[in-house]
Amino acid sequence: xxxLRKPGTPLSVVSANPTFPAGPQIHATLxxxxxxxxxxxxxxxxxxxxPVSLSLRAGEFFSVVGPSGCGKSTLLDVMAGxxxxxxxxxxxxxxxxxxxxxxxxAVVFQEDATFPWLTVYDNAAFGARRAxxxxxxxxxxxxxxxxxxxxxxxxxxxxxxxxxxxxxRVCIARAMxxxxxxxxxxxxxxxxxxxxRLLMGDEMLKLWRDTGATVMLITHSIxxxxxxxxxxxxxxxxxxxxxETIETNWxxxxxxxxxxxxxFGELTARVWGLLRGEAMxxxxxxx
Amino acid sequence: MNxxxxxxxxxxxxxxxxxxxxxxxxxxxxxxxxxxxxMVLGAWQLLRSGDYTDDILLTxxxxxxxxxMAVTAGFVFGVALYKLPRIRRVLDPLLMSYxxxxxxxxxxxxxVLMGLNRWPLIALGVLFAIVAMAVNTLNxxxxxxxxxxxxxxxxxxxPLAEIRLITLPASLPFVFTGIKLSVVYAFIAIVAGxxxxxxxxxxxxxxxxxxxxxxxSMYGLMLLLLLFVGTLNMLLHMAEARLYxxxxxAAT
Amino acid sequence: xxxxxxxxxxxxxxxxxxxxxxxxxxxVLALLVLWQLCSWLAxxxxxxxxxxxxxxxxxxxxxxxxxxxxxxxxIAFIAALVISAVGGVALGLVLGARRLAGxxxxxxxxxxxxxxxxxxxxVVLLMFGLGLSAKVTFGVIHGIIPITVFTMGAVRNMPIxxxxxxxxxxxxxxxxxxxxxxxxxxxxxxxxxxxxxSLTLLGTLIGEMxxxxxxxxxxxxxxxxxxxxxxxMALALMLFLFATGxxxxxxxxxxxxxxxx
Numbered sequence: 161x162x163x164l165r166k167p168g169t170p171l172s173v174v175s176a177n178p179t180f181p182a183g184p185q186i187h188a189t190l191x192x193x194x195x196x197x198x199x200x201x202x203x204x205x206x207x208x209x210x211p212v213s214l215s216l217r218a219g220e221f222f223s224v225v226g227p228s229g230c231g232k233s234t235l236l237d238v239m240a241g242x243x244x245x246x247x248x249x250x251x252x253x254x255x256x257x258x259x260x261x262x263x264x265x266a267v268v269f270q271e272d273a274t275f276p277w278l279t280v281y282d283n284a285a286f287g288a289r290r291a292x293x294x295x296x297x298x299x300x301x302x303x304x305x306x307x308x309x310x311x312x313x314x315x316x317x318x319x320x321x322x323x324x325x326x327x328x329r330v331c332i333a334r335a336m337x338x339x340x341x342x343x344x345x346x347x348x349x350x351x352x353x354x355x356x357r358l359l360m361g362d363e364m365l366k367l368w369r370d371t372g373a374t375v376m377l378i379t380h381s382i383x384x385x386x387x388x389x390x391x392x393x394x395x396x397x398x399x400x401x402x403x404e405t406i407e408t409n410w411x412x413x414x415x416x417x418x419x420x421x422x423x424f425g426e427l428t429a430r431v432w433g434l435l436r437g438e439a440m441x442x443x444x445x446x447x
Numbered sequence: 448m449n450x451x452x453x454x455x456x457x458x459x460x461x462x463x464x465x466x467x468x469x470x471x472x473x474x475x476x477x478x479x480x481x482x483x484x485x486m487v488l489g490a491w492q493l494l495r496s497g498d499y500t501d502d503i504l505l506t507x508x509x510x511x512x513x514x515x516m517a518v519t520a521g522f523v524f525g526v527a528l529y530k531l532p533r534i535r536r537v538l539d540p541l542l543m544s545y546x547x548x549x550x551x552x553x554x555x556x557x558x559v560l561m562g563l564n565r566w567p568l569i570a571l572g573v574l575f576a577i578v579a580m581a582v583n584t585l586n587x588x589x590x591x592x593x594x595x596x597x598x599x600x601x602x603x604x605x606p607l608a609e610i611r612l613i614t615l616p617a618s619l620p621f622v623f624t625g626i627k628l629s630v631v632y633a634f635i636a637i638v639a640g641x642x643x644x645x646x647x648x649x650x651x652x653x654x655x656x657x658x659x660x661x662x663x664s665m666y667g668l669m670l671l672l673l674l675f676v677g678t679l680n681m682l683l684h685m686a687e688a689r690l691y692x693x694x695x696x697a698a699t
Numbered sequence: 700x701x702x703x704x705x706x707x708x709x710x711x712x713x714x715x716x717x718x719x720x721x722x723x724x725x726x727v728l729a730l731l732v733l734w735q736l737c738s739w740l741a742x743x744x745x746x747x748x749x750x751x752x753x754x755x756x757x758x759x760x761x762x763x764x765x766x767x768x769x770x771x772x773x774i775a776f777i778a779a780l781v782i783s784a785v786g787g788v789a790l791g792l793v794l795g796a797r798r799l800a801g802x803x804x805x806x807x808x809x810x811x812x813x814x815x816x817x818x819x820x821x822v823v824l825l826m827f828g829l830g831l832s833a834k835v836t837f838g839v840i841h842g843i844i845p846i847t848v849f850t851m852g853a854v855r856n857m858p859i860x861x862x863x864x865x866x867x868x869x870x871x872x873x874x875x876x877x878x879x880x881x882x883x884x885x886x887x888x889x890x891x892x893x894x895x896x897s898l899t900l901l902g903t904l905i906g907e908m909x910x911x912x913x914x915x916x917x918x919x920x921x922x923x924x925x926x927x928x929x930x931x932m933a934l935a936l937m938l939f940l941f942a943t944g945x946x947x948x949x950x951x952x953x954x955x956x957x958x959x960x
Contacts, residue, residue, distance in 0.1 A: 242866055260869070267867040271860040277882045277956075287868040290878065338868070451802035458803065479825030537722040539950070544942035546897045548935050549904050552919055555926050559745045631813040639817040643908075644923070650818065657821040669818055680813045684806065 187218040187374045188239065188257075188342060193248035194399075195234050207399040209234045211248060214393065214402065216342075216376060221368055223377045223385035225431060226395030227442035232378045235400065236346050239376065240267050252342065266340035270347040274319035274327045280306065281315040284333045291338065298337070305333040308370070309363065325356045329363070336367065343368075345377045349384070357381070361388050362415045369412060382435065386427045387418050394434045397441040403434050481662050489667025490674075499652060499668070506637060506649035509565050513572030513633040518626055520573070521580025525625070528581060529588040545578050551640050568640045568648070575636035576629035583628065587621025588614065620690040627683040634676070747929045756933040759918075771914040775831055776903045779838025783899050787843045788888055791850020796880070801851055812844045816902070820909055827910075834906035834914070841902025842895040849891025853884035886956040893949045897942055904938070 194210030209231035216222055224232050237243035238250060241261040250257040253264065261267070266287075274283050284306055288298045306312055309329040319327050328348055335343060345364075349357040361384060368375050379385050385392045392406045408427060410418055418424055463483050469475045470482040481489075493499050528535040550571060557567035591614055599609040615622075641650025649672065656665035731749050738748040747755070759765055794801040820837065827833040861883055865875040907916025915934060922930035 240867065242863060261867055263869070265867075267863075269860050269863060271858065273860045273864045275861070275879070275882070277885070286878075290868055290870050290874055451799060454799065454803040455807065459807070476826070480822070533722055534726070537726045541943060544897055544939060544946050546894070546901060548938045548942065549901055549908070549919070552923060552931050552935055555923055555931065556741075556745055556928055560741055635813075635815040635817075638815040642815075642817050650815070653818050653821070665821060669822070672818055673814065676814050677810045680810050681806070684809065
């Protein structure tokens with residue numbers, strides 16, 4: 161069971177959408193997207209996000225970093241089709257995304273989304289089973305995904321017996337099994353301690369290389385964004401807008417040792433320089 | 448009035464109107480069920496005649512006494528269970544089956560022990576309510592966040608100060624739920640007891656009216672009971688919600 | 700929480716289980732002693748001793764009319780329980796899933812729960828007459844509310860991330876209800892069933908006391924009228940043991956569910 165595609169292969173080779181043109185290209189776009197929650201009696205409308213515009217390059221690792229409450233998670237929800245945009249357009253593989261999650265997209269959430277009544281194996285198989293894949297195919301994929309995430313010894317365990325980090329790995333394995341072309345990660349390591357986060361980051365990079373998927377990571381950790389990504393979108397305080405997009409130009413074969421690179425400190429400082437004012441704004445406006 | 452309340456009112460009004468229509472048009476047997484409007488009339492006449500005031504007051508006073516006793520004893524019982532977790536674990540299934548047996552079957556025994564007066568009924572009320580109070584007190588004590596207890600220790604508070612300033616306020620919403628349930632259960636037990644085997648009180652009056660085929664009085668009394676329970680429950684619920692809201696806001 | 704503890708936890712669990720067995724035995728003995736003391740204080744005619752009660756219970760069970768009573772009560776109780784359980788869970792799922800419906804109905808349900816339902820018996824009797832349907836109705840109106848309320852709570856307390864996960868994996872609403880909502884709700888539903896079980900039994904018995912010429916409730920009523928304390932205590936003891944037995948089973952089931960939840 162090898163990787164989804166060989167690193168470097170254009171994504172169109174494995175894309176399901178035949179009208180999607182070949183060559184290095186844009187995988188998904190947001191154009192002038194806003195999300196405004198309409199007010200009700202006694203509550204004013206809430207402008208959560210935007211306008212934002214973003215073009216995700218096929219196969220890249222893109223991080224969105226910003227202060228709390230700036231709308232990063234809303235951005236992810238809109239991109240995934242979990243939340244409809246109030247204005248602007250969302251395009252994934254050439255087709256618009258509105259209120260439904262399109263085929264080929266997988267989401268990993270910050271909270272523990274493992275189902276406590278299912279074993280690790282059944283949890284990982286969940287998405288594929290509901291999609292109607294045949295069992296032998298599912299078994300192959302699940303075993304590969306669990307082995308890849310280091311969970312081979314725990315296939316028959318229940319989530320309650322696992323640590324938080326391991327449960328997140330189950331969720332990531334579950335996402336892997338459906339072979340997504342776009343992986344959206346909403347602060348998936350937020351509930352974990354720093355050291356586990358660094359290790360999970362390494363695993364995330366391995367997964368990214370192995371599957372060739374496009375990855376968008378939402379995080380509040382500047383270190384994490386700089387370490388893991390090809391590009392970083394720096395977001396302002398609420399309502400979130402992109403202040404700047406920074407290219408890291410890291411090699412594809414990377415891991416947490418990137419922290420030793422001199423440019424790591426520069427980039428981190430640069431991001432913080434952009435974010436500091438926004439973070440203070442966010443802190444002041446928190447109730 | 449919010450959306451849910453509006454729907455609720457519409458639902459209740461609609462239901463009452465449907466009953467009114469159904470009984471007037473004799474879709475429901477008019478011997479067994481009288482129209483709600485006649486119930487209201489009956490209730491009004493009851494109150495005005497003053498014949499039932501004594502019984503009403505008797506039931507209310509018995510219930511009040513039972514509540515006070517059940518709340519105090521139940522609270523102590525709950526604290527005891529909290530301090531003795533082994534006993535608590537073993538008692539758990541028993542406490543659940545407590546409510547499976549009609550408790551008023553021991554009524555004759557209580558009459559012999561206490562005499563043919565209100566005390567057996569009050570005892571029934573206490574017995575019915577005490578478990579609910581104890582269980583909720585226990586719940587509340589267990590849910591004091593551990594970090595608060597550790598804060599108390601870090602501040603070197605005396606046991607009494609800890610109970611007064613931390614344990615009791617933190618467990619108050621649950622204790623209040625226990626009080627609410629005690630009121631409800633005591634009331635149920637006493638009225639039920641009066642209904643079954645008693646010569647006085649509100650429940651007895653309902654049984655009396657039933658046995659004498661006095662439908663207007665019977666339904667009038669039942670309506671009064673319904674209104675009383677509904678109002679009491681609503682007031683208790685509002686107070687309870689406010690207590691819980693304070694706690695959950697503090698938790699964020 | 701490391702996976703190393705899963706084996707140790709099992710070992711600890713068995714040690715704890717055997718301790719709770721001995722605790723249970725001690726408790727039962729303590730209760731028996733307490734009972735005996737009360738019997739001595741009050742006099743054996745007022746409060747029969749444990750021994751006399753047990754003897755009487757055996758006599759009742761061996762009596763030729765007893766199977767009939769048991770059957771009458773059993774049929775009514777099981778019918779009421781099935782209706783309460785199925786109706787309560789279904790109602791609870793709907794009210795839990797649809798926020799507005801739940802908000803509207805909850806105070807009404809709680810108000811009905813707080814009503815001394817015994818005062819509704821005249822209405823039920825007038826409408827259904829004496830017999831099985833009245834008994835079953837009594838049972839249902841006692842048991843269905845807690846089951847509904849607990850199921851509603853279970854659905855509402857389901858972590859939102861489950862719903863988002865279902866959306867992310869493109870589940871149909873029916874698949875969501877079947878593969879996510881229902882399994883997530885089951886532990887709390889079982890807790891509701893425990894209470895619903897006891898209360899349905901109570902309701903059925905009370906129904907028999909008023910609306911029937913047969914059944915255990917009827918036996919209780921006769922014993923009360925005759926002041927036959929031995930029979931009262933014997934029947935109460937049997938009911939209590941039955942209810943406790945079932946509760947223990949449901950508790951075990953709940954714990955097994957909770958362990959995976």
